Amino acid sequence: MAAVEAEHQNRADETDEISFKDGDSDICQQLMDRYAKSSASQHRHLVATAAAMRSILTSESLPPSPPAYFAAAISSLDSSTEDPMAVSALLTFLSIVVPLVPDGGISAAMAREAVGVLVKPIDGEGEKKLGVASLRAGVKCIGTLLVGFCDLDDWESIRIGFGSLLKFSIDKRPKVRRCAQECLEKLFGSLLSSTVIKEASDTLYALLKEHKSVLSELSSKKIVEGSKVESALKSENAEAAHVLNVLSATVPFLSAEVSSCVFSELCKLMGSQFSPLTRQILKAIDTIFKSSEDTVVVPEIEGVITSLTGYVSLHEKNPADTVLHVALLFFITRTWISYLL
CATH class of the missing domain: 1.25.10 (Leucine-rich Repeat Variant)
Known part of the structure; x- marks a missing residue:
């Protein structure tokens, strides 16, 4: 059947x-x-x-x-x-x-x-x-x-x-x-x-806030390199993880205010060790940098530098591809600060 x-x-x-x-x-x-x-x-x-x-x-x-x-x-x-x-x-x-x-x-x-x-x-x-x-x-x-x-x-x-x-x-x-x-x-x-655009952005941001607690829990969950990310995602928290994919696809079109808020939330979710959400968080941050032009301000960039620095410092415990991605983002953020200052 x-x-x-x-x-x-x-x-x-x-x-x-x-x-x-x-x-x-x-x-x-x-x-x-x-x-x-x-x-x-x-x-x-x-x-x-x-x-x-x-x-x-x-x-x-x-x-x-x-x-x-x-x-x-x-x-x-x-x-x-x-x-x-x-x-x-x-x-x-x-x-x-x-x-x-x-x-x-x-x-x-x-x-x-x-x-x-x-x-x-x-x-x-x-x-x-x-x-x-x-x-x-x-x-x-x-x-x-x-x-x-x-x-x-x-x-x-x-x-x-x-x-x-x-x-x-x-x-x-x-x-x-x-x-x-x-x-x-x-x-x-x-x-x-x-x-x-503001109404649509606010509605999407509300979805992110709705799943914030689950996302925070997932981002603090450490995964040993070689383990499957999927096994760490249960059916009840998979929805929260999918929210990050939605953000990656839509963040170039969000209002400047919501884009800034999303960036701040992503920085908070970015831990120093690999989690079930690390790759999605990095992809979303990457998308924001590529599309934000001058909407990301210095305090927010400094916040992500702190997050990225912590991740790179534990490079031996994190997957190589993510460490390389973080290193590239780190370079971009330093360039942004030089540009904005």
Whole structure:
């Protein structure tokens, strides 16, 4: 049974990766041509869902275009939240359709409403009923709608979707987590409004503060060179560790104030001996230096020098690659001080 489920999961992932034609090509027909003979249950449900969506368009005399399919699928999803099988097929269908919608094909108001519809089945109790591929499809849809169609100058328009991406960016399921982190990075990179950037940055910083105690505990946990870092991370504290990965991906886009606060927190987490978080902390600090320009002030740099010096002084007890990384950062910080002074 496990082997069958794994095979179905792989096929579902393949569906997500295969590209489909946009333009005048009917997406329903493309799906039928591709999966009509497939024995995989998720493909049969996907084809049936596509056929149902086309039937809706036909009954309303609408063209089989991506925007029309999107509207029909979102409406159906809004009324199918109690049926996991239907939800899974609709999420997969939407993850295929949404990227095919041309610019301006979905209004900002409709995109905001659609994000709210998408969040419901993949959040809370609904999340437990869906597989990895379905959750990933939902996350992908939310990210695409936020970046491509929502009003990025209005925090309320993206707040719910942003929160969902942030939640799944530290998810225990790698494929869901990576997808959410990629979407979050694209979203941050698309923000231009200082007000929205501040709100998004503050929300992310709140996540860091929420996991601060666990991060502090992990950073003080020593690991002997040669031991596996993964073995030191339990399922209940893995989320906290993933927060650092989110920071590494998004810190170039954070507000100057939050970036400075994050830098300060990272310095506190950087101990003198190798821990389960050392590599992630170093990566995040490295990213801050590469993107901060003149936003890092001298007291903060002096703080990280203290942390790095302590780590280098115990070089014999720490992995060689991290010692080299620290040495490079140490050189960069000294250069920064010379520049700022």
